[in-house]
Amino acid sequence: MLPLRARHRLRGELWIVPLLCVLATILLSMITVAIDRAFDDRLVPTSITGEPGAVSSILATIASSMVTLTTLVLTVTTVAVQLAMGQFSPRIVRALLQDRASQLAYGLFAATFTFAILALREVNATGNGAVPGLTVLVAYLLMLASIAALFLYIHHAGNSLRAAGLIDLVGDHLHEQIDRLYPPGEVASPSDDVVLSPEPGILVDLDRPALIDAARKADCLLELVPMMGDFVPAGAPLFRIDGHPAGLDHAHLAELVVLASERTHANDPAYGFRKLVDIAERGIAQPFTDPTTAIMVIDRLHDGLRQLATRTFPLGRHYDAAGDLRLVERVISWDGYVRLVFDEIRLAGATSPQIPRRLFAALEDLKSVAPPDRQPPLDRQIALLTGAVEQEFHDGPDRHAALTPDQQGIGSGRDLTPRSTPTVSDPARR
Numbered sequence: 001m002l003p004l005r006a007r008h009r010l011r012g013e014l015w016i017v018p019l020l021c022v023l024a025t026i027l028l029s030m031i032t033v034a035i036d037r038a039f040d041d042r043l044v045p046t047s048i049t050g051e052p053g054a055v056s057s058i059l060a061t062i063a064s065s066m067v068t069l070t071t072l073v074l075t076v077t078t079v080a081v082q083l084a085m086g087q088f089s090p091r092i093v094r095a096l097l098q099d100r101a102s103q104l105a106y107g108l109f110a111a112t113f114t115f116a117i118l119a120l121r122e123v124n125a126t127g128n129g130a131v132p133g134l135t136v137l138v139a140y141l142l143m144l145a146s147i148a149a150l151f152l153y154i155h156h157a158g159n160s161l162r163a164a165g166l167i168d169l170v171g172d173h174l175h176e177q178i179d180r181l182y183p184p185g186e187v188a189s190p191s192d193d194v195v196l197s198p199e200p201g202i203l204v205d206l207d208r209p210a211l212i213d214a215a216r217k218a219d220c221l222l223e224l225v226p227m228m229g230d231f232v233p234a235g236a237p238l239f240r241i242d243g244h245p246a247g248l249d250h251a252h253l254a255e256l257v258v259l260a261s262e263r264t265h266a267n268d269p270a271y272g273f274r275k276l277v278d279i280a281e282r283g284i285a286q287p288f289t290d291p292t293t294a295i296m297v298i299d300r301l302h303d304g305l306r307q308l309a310t311r312t313f314p315l316g317r318h319y320d321a322a323g324d325l326r327l328v329e330r331v332i333s334w335d336g337y338v339r340l341v342f343d344e345i346r347l348a349g350a351t352s353p354q355i356p357r358r359l360f361a362a363l364e365d366l367k368s369v370a371p372p373d374r375q376p377p378l379d380r381q382i383a384l385l386t387g388a389v390e391q392e393f394h395d396g397p398d399r400h401a402a403l404t405p406d407q408q409g410i411g412s413g414r415d416l417t418p419r420s421t422p423t424v425s426d427p428a429r430r
Contacts (some may be wrong), residue, residue, distance in 0.1 A: 014098075014103060014106075015066075015401065016103075016119060017100065017103035017104060017106070017107050018103060018107040018110050019107075019134045020107065020130070021104070021107030021108060021110060021111040022107070022110050022111055022114050023259045024111070025111035025112075025114045025115045025118075025142075026114060026118070028115065028138065029114075029115055029118040029119065030347060032132070032134045032135040032138050033132060033135055035120055035134050036132035036133060036134050036135055037132075038253075039173055040130070041130035041133065042133075043129060043130050043133050044129070044131075044133025044134055044136070044137050045133065046131055046133070048133065048137065048139075049131050049133050049136040049137060050129075050136075052123055052131055055123050055131055055136055056123050057105075058121060058140075059116045059117075059119055059120040059123065059136070059139060060120060061115075062112065062113075062116040062139065062143050063116040063117050063120065066109050066110070066112050066113035066116065066146065067113055069105065069109055069146070069150065070109040070110060070113065073105070073106065073109065073150075073153065074106070075402055076157075077102070077157070080157065080403070094136070095142065095174060101153075101156050102153065102156070102157065104149075105149050105152070105153040105156075108142070108145060108146055108149050109149070109171035111142065112139075112142040112143060112145070112146045115138065115139050115142055116139050116142075116143075116313040118135075119132065119135045119136055119138075119139045123136070124137055130252065131138075141268050142154060144255075147204070161286050164261045164262035165261065167261075168261045169224070171200075175200075192241070192245075193240060193241040193242075194237050194239070194240055194241070195237065195238045195239035195240075195241065195250045195253045196235050196236065196237060196238060196250070196254075197210075197232045197233070197234060197235065197236050197237070197238045197254065197257075197259065198234065198251075198254055199234050199259060200231070200232065200233050200234045200260025201228045201231070201232060201255065201260055201261065202229065202230065202231050202232070202259060202260055202261065202262060202263055203227070203228055203229065203230050203231075203259060204229075204258050204260045204263060204264045204266065204267065204268065205229070205257075205258040205264075205266060205267050206224070206256060206257045206258065206329075207256040207257075208318055208327060210256050211253065211256050211318075211326075211327050212318050212319075212320050212326045212327050213320075214248065214249075214252065214256070214326070215245075215326035215327060216255060216320045216322075216326055217244065218243075218245035218246060218247065219243060219246075219327060220241050220242060220243030220244070220247040220248065220326075220328045221241070221242040221325055221327075221328065222239045222240075222241060222242075222253070222326065222328070223239060223240040223241075223242065223327075223328045223329075224238070224239060224327065224328065224329040224330070225237045225238060225239065225240060226238070227329070227330040227331070227332070228267055228268045228270075228329075228331075229263045229268045229270060229271055231382070238253070238254060238257055239253060269304075270332050270336075270337065270340060272303060272304070272338050273301060273337065273341055274340065276297050276300055276301050277297075277301070277340065277341065277344055277345060279293070279294075279297050280293075280294040280297035280298060280301070280345050280348075280349075281294075281344055281345065281348050283297065284345070284348045284349045284352060284355065285348065289352070291354040291355060292354070292409070293348070294345070294349060294352075294355060295354055295355070295358050295408065295409040296355070298345065298355075298358045298359065298362060299358075301341045301345075301362070302362040302365065302366070303359075304341075305337060305338065305341055305362070305366055306365065306366060308334065308337060309334075309366055309369045309370040309374060310369060310370070310371065313331065313333060313334060314331050315331070316328060316329040316330055316331040334374050334377065334378075335377045338377040338378065338381060339377070342359065342363075342381045342385075343381075345359065346359060346381070346384060346385050346388060347388070350385070350388035350389060350392050351392050352392075353393075353398070353401060353402045353405075353409075353410065354409030354410050355409065356385055356388070356389050356402045356403065357401075357402060357404055357409050357410060357413060358406060358407065358408070358409045359381075359385055360382070360385065360403065360404070360405040360406070361405035361406055361407045361413075363378050363381055363382050363385070363405075364405045366378055367379075367415070386403065389402045389403055400415075401413075401415060405427060
């Protein structure tokens, strides 16, 4: 058994898995060549593998392609690691280099190259026009496996370099370390009126008809604890059960809830607002101040809220065919959407005159279409935004300008353009 220091060092090396793949390929080549020689190179007919000249060309192409592919993949990986270091954390590199899926992809590419070279050496080695059919066939299979691995690697690498992918990569390693170093003790049996989550993840979807049907059969009411888009730790409550259900399968209920590594747009429109707000904050934040980008984002946020202003919001209460309440879930309200859109941008952008002007214009327009019961959240934002501007701008003219609604931030406000309604003396009316 290797010493502890050697095992610790080898565990974090990128080249170990590819090297083992190459050594395994050399052994595999020796075995297939021996089998071919035992059958006098007649085990697999040339109608499958091809004639010696064609086989030699194919194997040479495979070998050269694998060299190019491996070089390209390693180059892209190096660039991706550098970007991840700069954008997320320099301490993320070790987790990326220890990713077994990526190491196996590199190993497969290197193994295919090695096997193709060794197979090419055996083609027509005896000079009798024979082809080591099994060896060549395995080389073809490795080539097909490498093509499949390339697409899987691209998918895996793309997911791994997302913020959610990197967070999950480190989080999964942390979970494994906790399980290894801190063995779980005796866990109290879960209560019959609570359904626990078997795994961590973000709630992105649920099968409402199936949940309603399960609650109807058990004659109970299910209350979904997390809201759409909430993160649920492993072992945390998914449902609370109201009633005394008989034979309700907790595992089946957990399977009717979809937990993923990140939020999606499918059933979570608040996530679209959330991402737009993030972009706006990046445009406002120092040292990359770009208020014009923030104004463009506010345009789309304004549009989204305007579409919601007069629409009916779901109550999150679901009934069965008999009219009995079976499923309750929390949903975001109009007040929640207004706060989601305005609070962070207001706090981050109060120092830039463009941002308050555009926010005032959006709030003014929303008040013109929102029904009376949806006016208070807008009035609250106007009051908070006015207070923030008055605190930031002490000069009278600057304060007045920042308090003026303007659809372009600075460009179409009432203090910058003439009245659009022509007067009697206006030549345009003559």
